[in-house]
Amino acid sequence: MKTRPRTPRHEKTRPGSVLVVVLVVVSLLTLGAYTFSEMMMVEAEATGMYARQVQTRAMADSGVELVAALLGDSLDPLEIDFYHDAEQFQGVTVISNDNPGLRGRFSVVAPIEADPEYRQIRFGLIDESARININAILSLQLDTTDFEADMPTDDGGDDGGGNGNLPLELAQREILMGLPQMTEEIADCILDWIDEDEDVREYGAEFGEYDALGLDYGPRNGPIKSLDELLKINGIDSWLLYGEDANRNGLLDPNEDDGEDRPPFDDADGVLALGWSSLLTTTAREVNLRADGEEKIHLMQDLLTELYDALEEEFDGATAAFVVAYRMYGSTEDPATGDWPVSGTGDEAPDPVTRGDLNLARGSRREIGSIYDLIGVTVTANEEGENGEQTLTFESPWNAGPGDMVTYLPTLLDSVSVSEDPFINGRISVNQARREVLLGVPQMTEEMVDEILAARAVDSKTGEPSSPDIQEQRATAGWLVIEGIVDLEGMRKIAPYVTSRGSVFRMQIVGHYDVGGPFTRLEAVVDASGDLPKITFVRDLTELGKGYSYQLLIPPE
Secondary structure, eight states: OOOOOOOOOOOOOOTTHHHHHHHHHHHHHHHHHHHHHHHHHHHHHHHHHHHHHHHHHHHHHHHHHHHHHHHHHOOOTTTOOOSOOHHHHSSEEEEOOSSGGGOEEEEEEEEOTTOTTSOOEESSOEEGGGSEEGGGGGGSOOOOHHHHHTOOBOTTSSBTTSOTTHHHHHHHHHHHTTSTTOOHHHHHHHHHHHSSSOOOOTTOOOHHHHHHTTOSOOOOOSOOSOGGGGGGSTTOOHHHHHTTOTTOSSSOOGGGSSTTSSSSOOOOSSSOOOOGGGTEESOOEEEOBOTTSOBOEETTOSOHHHHHHHHHHHSOHHHHHHHHHHHHHBOSSSBOOSOOSSOOOGGGSOOOOEETTEEGGGOOOOOOOSGGGGTTOEEEEEEEETTEEEEEEEEOSSOOOHHHHHHHHHHHHHHEESOOSSEEESOEETTTOOHHHHTTSTTOOHHHHHHHHHTOSBOTTTOOBOOHHHHHHTTSTTHHHHTTSSOHHHHHHHGGGEESOOSEEEEEEEEEESSSSOOEEEEEEEEOSSSSOEEEEEEEOGGGOOOSOHHHHSOOO
16 A cells, blocks of 8 residues: 655744844834933933033132122222122122023122021121131230239249239130130130140140040141131030031021921020131231322331321321320320430430421330320420420320211321231221120220120111211221220220221122022132232032022022
């Protein structure tokens, strides 16, 4: 039987399987392309955000440069108001754009020191002379009379501790004691940190004390560079230095007044504990030159002939004779005593050098502590004349009437000085200093401080300056005596330690857009005491937050 050959059996193929594979591959490729596209979009967005962040930094830097340029033009408060000028410093447009989200600005912001609620801002600079210059404390010529009177004495007549410098150290310590939560121990440790010697003050600390604490460092024994260095000093922590102001904007923010609900932990008392960083500085100083940059007449120069000639050229012969007579004889009420620096009889007598009937060859016996020593006083001089000894009387050309002082004080203070140094360090601005700082001014009483704060020439709510007339009157620290806050004798005591304005300024600058987006907040210091303003310090505070709302920063249209 024949068999038929078996034909191969073919499997029935499934239609569309290739299409499925293709679809899977296409889907995977599409997903990859989508993922890549999304990543590129994220990268592009991040790049754009970074670029905008860089722009805000550039805008903030522009604000610093603008302030430096303005300070280079003029320091005259009657020409440029650096305390508060919204037109000059609020929302200055750097990048113009119809889209608010792309319109870039910078604002120069500061808290209103006179605001008791710590919630108002102004647009301007912070005068570093409104703070205590730690580095200048040791160079101040302090009156130690009160401290010497309180010192116990031993049989040798020295102070009870055997330290002849103790009265001066107590006077230096007293400058810091007005700061909140300051102790005698911490004050002495600060002063030991900056003084040049290794002698331990009454409650201070030098290398031995730091070594005993297991620390591998000791005092700098010189000027400190930054306030952050204070954190190295025995007894000082970040709370004392920065207080409740976590974002360092000088305002009482909600999280800084809610107890322990949110950091920083505070006392929820409705008052911002600023910390010492808002009350201290390392850089405050002022220019001791005329407004035109020329040197002032140095009233304490050694050669009375040169002093007389300079004053005669600047003012007149009567003014020159009065000032030189005061240097020789003091005032009638408080005459100078002691021997003449240059004396002799017969052949040893110096040849007379006469100016204004005064023999200037004998030298001077009285120092001038401040310009106010010369106001409203009379000098009685006994000089040899043709007919023997004669008594001469010299009346001050500057009387003590408040109305007259308003007129002549700005010109007088711009023309003469009791210091020949081109800069004066550490004087406190009575126009801007906070209460805690004013309490540290030597010879300043608490009553004086209260009256100064009450008379401040700015609105505590808006920061707006008072009328131009008051601003002009307060261009010098003499307004304290003009307005009766201190008498002339009190002004003579505090004048070496106070001023109306310094030459170094601190600021916070925010670079921002009109609507949301990134921002940059900088803190900077500009020293305008030289020929050209110098930016001496810049710190980026962006990580601490913007600090100020857009509603406050953007000017109303």
